[in-house]
Structure formats: structure tokens, C-alpha cells
Amino acid sequence: MTSFFLYVALGLCLIMVLSIYRVLFGPTTLDRLIGVNAIGSKTVILLLLIGFLYGRVDMFVDIALAYGLLNFVAVIAAARYFHKRKGLYEESFMD
Amino acid sequence: MNIIVIALLVFGLFFFLAGAIGIMRMPDFYSRLHPAGKLDTLATLAMVMGLAVYNLNQITLGTILISLKMFLIVFFVSLASPTATHTIVDAGMRAGLRHWTKKKQRG
Numbered sequence: 222m223t224s225f226f227l228y229v230a231l232g233l234c235l236i237m238v239l240s241i242y243r244v245l246f247g248p249t250t251l252d253r254l255i256g257v258n259a260i261g262s263k264t265v266i267l268l269l270l271i272g273f274l275y276g277r278v279d280m281f282v283d284i285a286l287a288y289g290l291l292n293f294v295a296v297i298a299a300a301r302y303f304h305k306r307k308g309l310y311e312e313s314f315m316d
Numbered sequence: 317m318n319i320i321v322i323a324l325l326v327f328g329l330f331f332f333l334a335g336a337i338g339i340m341r342m343p344d345f346y347s348r349l350h351p352a353g354k355l356d357t358l359a360t361l362a363m364v365m366g367l368a369v370y371n372l373n374q375i376t377l378g379t380i381l382i383s384l385k386m387f388l389i390v391f392f393v394s395l396a397s398p399t400a401t402h403t404i405v406d407a408g409m410r411a412g413l414r415h416w417t418k419k420k421q422r423g
Contacts, residue, residue, distance in 0.1 A: 222318060222321075222370070225322065225325075229325050229329060232329055232333075233329070233332065236329075236332050236333055236336045237336075239333075239336040239337070239339075239340060240336050240339055240340075242340055243339050243340060243348070248345075249345060249408075249413065251345055251404055251407060251408050251411075251413070252345055252348065254404055255339060255345075255348055255349060255352045255404065256339065258352060258356075258397075258400055258401075258404075259335065259336065259339055259352050259356055262356045262357075262360055262393065262397065263332060263356075265360065265389065265393070266328070266359075266360060266363050266364065266367075269363075269364065269367050269386070269389075270367070273367065273370070278371060278382055279378065279382055282382055282385045282386060282389070283385070285389060286385065286388065286389050286392070289389055289392055289393060289396070290392070293392075293396040293399075293400060296400045296403070296404070297399070297400060297403055300400070300403040300404045300406070300407045301403065301407070303407050303411065304406070304407050304410055304411075
């Protein structure tokens, strides 16, 4: 069962690499924000799997919970920061 | 018991993969939010539920408490992910981002 958890964690890392494409090449800033949000929600699961691999779930579940909170606050703050920037994306979106 | 855990984890992994492909290949910012908002929530729900079932292999007070904390993560993610998606859409609408149409793709 431990090796299965290891393979699931590796697959999760590969899926995160797919999401990094949108963070690197996103046409607008909010596209990059979507990619960051997706990677953060995968990291919560990855932390729980690492906890099972090390046999210390009681410690890693708190870290996963704190990371989920932190990811949510970061995305909300960044989205509110780019709230009223009229015309910031127009040129970058056209091409 | 292990079969349920493996099925739930593979289910969640499949939905994470579908969400990542959707984020990569959708044509527009607004349509990219659709796989990002929904599939990640469902996959998180399935995978955390599978890990919580695996954690309850031997039932003591400690493992029950850890599984309750995992369901707290699920509760928080199902509350926070739609809120974050809504905030991103609101920022895009107020910034005047135009949505994708078929005509723009041809021209």
C-alpha cells in the first residue's frame, strides 16, 4: 500500500507540471492565478500522502490544513489586488 | 477495505488530470475557470475521503480525530474553492476582459 501511495504522489506531481504550463504561458495575470490555485489544491493532497509515507499523519494533517487556508487567502488577496485595473489585460488578451 | 481506497484515489487522480487538461486547452479565461473550479473540488473530496478510510484501518481515538481533521479539510476546501473562483471571475469582469467568441477564432 505504501508503494501505491508513492505512485499516486508521483502522478500528482506530473499533473502539477501540466498546470505549470498555464502559470508560465498564461496570456493574462488571472490565468496565472488559476494555475496557482490548481497547484495549491493539489499540494494539500500531496502533503497528506507524504504524511502517510512517513507514518506521521497526525503531524502532516495540520500542515495540510494550514496550507489550504494559506492558499485560499493568497488567491483572494491577489484577485482583489487586480480588481480594478481597467485596460491592464486588453493588449495582452488580443494577441 | 483497500479496494475502496484504491478506487477513490484513482478516481480523484483521474479528475485532477481532467482538470489539468481542461486548464491547458480551454480557449478562454472564463472557460478555463470551469474545470479549475469544479473538478479540483470533486477530486479533493474523493482523494481525502479515500485517505480517511485508509486511516481508519485500526480504530482508536487518535485515528478518528485525524479522520475528522481530514473531513475538516474537505469542508474548508468545498467552502473556499467556489469563493476563490467567484473572486477571480469578478476581478476579470471588472477589469473588462472580453470573453471568447467563435468569430474571433476565425479572424
